[in-house]
Amino acid sequence: MSETLDLIHIRRHLHQIPELALHETQTAAYLRQVIETMPQQWLTIHHIPSLPTALMVKVQGSQPQRCIGYRTDIDALPVTEATGLPYASTNPGKMHACGHDIHMTVALGVLNYFANHQPKDDLLFFFQPAEENDNGGKLAVEAGAFTGEWRPDEFYGLHVNPELSAGVIGCRNGTLFAGTTEINVDFVGKGGHAAYPHLANDMVVACASFIMQAQTVVSRSVDPIEGGVVTFGKLNAGSIRNVIAGRARLEGTIRGLTQAMIEHIDQRLQAIANGIATSFECKVNVELNQGGYLPVENDPRLTVPFIQFMKNAPDVDFVETAPAMTGEDFGYMLHQFPGTMFWLGVDGHAPLHSAKMTPDESAISKGVTAITEFLEDRMTRK
Structure with a gap:
């Protein structure tokens, strides 16, 4: 099996099949198809019966002292795409105008790396439906998805930012999103x-x-x-x-x-x-x-070392960002588990939720590199 994935191809395919909250059937099937091309010796795939489009993947660590969670959202918006791209949405009236196609692709890149290089700690990847509506994170918690061996000790997640240069990591201690x-x-x-x-x-x-x-x-x-x-x-x-x-x-x-x-x-x-x-x-x-849309309040015990790592990493451009009034249901997750959310710059020419949102795809590989390097460093620390 190949150690590399064609992340640009994956992102463009995901971009063509956007689906709304709790109806991400094509998306979930494609995600599983990609994951099944990866080495399976350390992977366990799990489904949540009450959330059939959700996907959980655990990577068994070699000497686990914790379980680190990483979340990506998978749903799209009811927006009619106007980018004119050759790989534009094929589902009328639906578009990944919030960059969740980038989110998923980065997560797959990070997962693929650790499927080929066994991590020290257990890693839990959560491909979450219904971020834009219906608070999928809250639904997953209430369904008991994160219990027993599937309970993470800490959670991380990103959101694209078209106002930051491609590949830039942005974060702040305290509240990131309202x-x-x-x-x-x-x-x-x-x-x-x-x-x-x-x-x-x-x-x-x-x-x-x-x-x-x-x-x-x-x-x-x-x-x-x-x-x-x-x-x-x-x-x-x-x-x-x-x-x-x-x-x-x-x-x-x-x-x-x-x-x-x-x-x-x-x-x-x-x-x-x-x-x-x-x-x-x-x-x-x-x-x-309010549902699950609580403020995204980054835990200082995890966010301070996250920021320190990103500032010092030689191949990462980091900026400290101001809080934003945008909402994100990862806030609910961070009220259940300590964790950190951060921005990934995509240098777009249109804002989030715009019909002309066109992220710079070079951000994908930069995001994968920054996150895998951070997780490897995190697993060396107590």
């Missing part, structure tokens, strides 16, 4: 004729008042050093211009760099909703759904 919470607010009053507002209870006005007060949460209730975001992107109310709306529905997102901050914003918005209900004599129902 946590996110979906917020839905329903207002229920009484509809009526536009000419007789005193006989109705206008929920457009109530909703507008809520929106304006909600904007003061971040500006006046959040420490400006810590930061937070409250964005309402969707509002539905009414049916015609001359009828007062008796109902309104508001949908948005909350983001914060710590779980305590997210919970603080949640509480303030609930308090505002209670006040609106009283002042407008209506019903206001607030629905908050």
Whole structure:
């Protein structure tokens, strides 16, 4: 069996078969096909019955003193690709616009290296479905996937960054990505004729008042050093211009760099909703759904030596990055297991989630090298 994989070919094939959360059937089958071409003497492949598109692969260490986990996400986005590439998505309306095809390819490269060079410690590779939606990491934990011999002592994972040069490793101690919470607010009053507002209870006005007060949460209730975001992107109310709306529905997102901050914003918005209900004599129902999208908080005991290694590695370009308000369900994993998430620069000409996202594929081999060298160094330390 060949020790090398054609990682560019693998990435381009994965790019052509993007699938949405919990429907990554083609992707999972192709991943297994590639893994089965590797030497198998130290590999064990495991499936999670309740998550059929998830894939877990364990590499048996020669003298294991720990189990090191490495996670990659495998799902795509509902985006219609506009890159014009010859290997563009063949699944209409779906695209790896967040770089998960790069994530998977790097993971396969690292796995292949250790399938050919037995590691000292046990390694656990988790090919995770449903990162973009449905919090696949949380689902895997709740399914008991990481128990017994499949429980990692620490977890690592990366995310591509088109704003960094290809192959650059970026990281920081503490929070790397924000946590996110979906917020839905329903207002229920009484509809009526536009000419007789005193006989109705206008929920457009109530909703507008809520929106304006909600904007003061971040500006006046959040420490400006810590930061937070409250964005309402969707509002539905009414049916015609001359009828007062008796109902309104508001949908948005909350983001914060710590779980305590997210919970603080949640509480303030609930308090505002209670006040609106009283002042407008209506019903206001607030629905908050965080799921598995907790802040990605890197563990200092593991992140400090990770950063030190990357800074000193002669063939790695490292930068310390600022926290980002993007969300990632690896945050849930890091609240279950100590670990570190980091950026891999891909020098893209379009941002993440863009229909024109085109990463520089030279980042793949650089990422594989940086991660394999780090893991080998990590396994020499107590």
